[in-house]
Amino acid sequence: MSTRTCPCGLPQSYDACCGRFHSGAASAPTAELLMRSRYCAFVKGDAGYLLRTWHPRTRPERLDLDPRMRWTGLEILDADGGSAFHTTGTVTFRASYRGGRLHERSRFERVAGAWVYVDGDFLD
Template identity: 80%
Template sequence: MTTPSCLCGLHDPYERCCGRFHAGEASAPTAEALMRSRYTAFGRLDAGYLLRTWHPRTRPERLDLDPGMRWTGLEILDTTDGTAFHPAGTVTFRASYRGGSLHERSRFERVGGAWVYVDGEFLS
């Protein structure tokens, strides 16, 4: 029996992919890895992880996730910077859900050495 791939679209099982970030066993090494782990956190309704990986200056006090939302796919369209050699980066992506999709360019920064989500711009 094969183990299903992680919701983020990579072929590793959740535990070896985004699950280790969600559990606090590792930190996302790039802005793209953080973006993928946050997408998976939305799919798993993990508001705690989403808030922990949100930049303190833009983080909301709380996050209400819709348990009826079904995320169905993530496509990374472009990345700019966002590696261990950069203090910031962007990830442009399309996140599909049952009934539609969201196209966004997200900004990320490193805070205390860890990548965090700053904000995003919706694209048409």
């Protein structure tokens, strides 16, 4: 069992946080937690999880991740909707990587009861 803090930024171990979503032991209960787990999947190079949590209508056939990419931090700036009481939600975030950062407002929907990533707008 890993005792290292989860890359998503929450103060839990990877196993207790995003690891349980990546393994399939649990599903992210909110759009924000799905966003965090997807960021963590980028950190870990888990393309399978990213594809599984991508909306079927916008999901690419495959995802080739650059193994040299080094993600260094996630900052959630805003979350709207995306709770157990919603069917849609947005999460605005900044994800830092060695040499730059990504600022995006992502859209999420529930499909068969599970949160999935739909698409996003780059903000700067």
